[in-house]
Amino acid sequence: MSVVRGRRAVRRSGLLGAAVAMLLLLGCPASLDRGPSEEPEGWVRIGASEVAVEIADTPAKQQRGLGYRDSLAWDTGMYFPYPRAVIPSFWMRGMRFSIDIVWIRDGRIVDVHDNVPFEPGGNGPTVRPREAADAVLEVPSGYRRASGWRIGDRVRFERTAVTS
Numbered sequence: 001m002s003v004v005r006g007r008r009a010v011r012r013s014g015l016l017g018a019a020v021a022m023l024l025l026l027g028c029p030a031s032l033d034r035g036p037s038e039e040p041e042g043w044v045r046i047g048a049s050e051v052a053v054e055i056a057d058t059p060a061k062q063q064r065g066l067g068y069r070d071s072l073a074w075d076t077g078m079y080f081p082y083p084r085a086v087i088p089s090f091w092m093r094g095m096r097f098s099i100d101i102v103w104i105r106d107g108r109i110v111d112v113h114d115n116v117p118f119e120p121g122g123n124g125p126t127v128r129p130r131e132a133a134d135a136v137l138e139v140p141s142g143y144r145r146a147s148g149w150r151i152g153d154r155v156r157f158e159r160t161a162v163t164s
Helices: 002-026 059-064 143-147
Strands: 042-046 049-055 076-086 099-105 108-116 133-140 155-159
Touching (some): 099 143, 108 143, 133 143
Antiparallel strands (some): 042 155, 099 133
């Protein structure tokens, strides 16, 4: 009898895990600072994945980044364009969740940092790419691997709205 209970417990935990995975695949509630009916500021396409992005194209937006938000929907991100290739430093000030950071130059992924942790009340780690980047994409932790993105993959960015 305890074996049957054990199997049921395993089956239930397996079903729970599958349900959680489905919720992640279907997306979490959107948390970018825009309403659900608003268009994203842009799109980033890598392979078969398409990510709706908010664009951090001013020093103030870049400094704030995704700080002081509670989450980021599964298929959304923040895109940081730069006028020329640089080696930027990113920190996790004000972050309340972990993210993946994808470093881009000339339309290709040049480096990645997976599952960059946040530190409640602190700045967390400072991360830099191994080589210069002219854009950076932040997505929810685990999204890069789940999407199969690799160094060298082609990245297409399209701005859909005029930002200030």
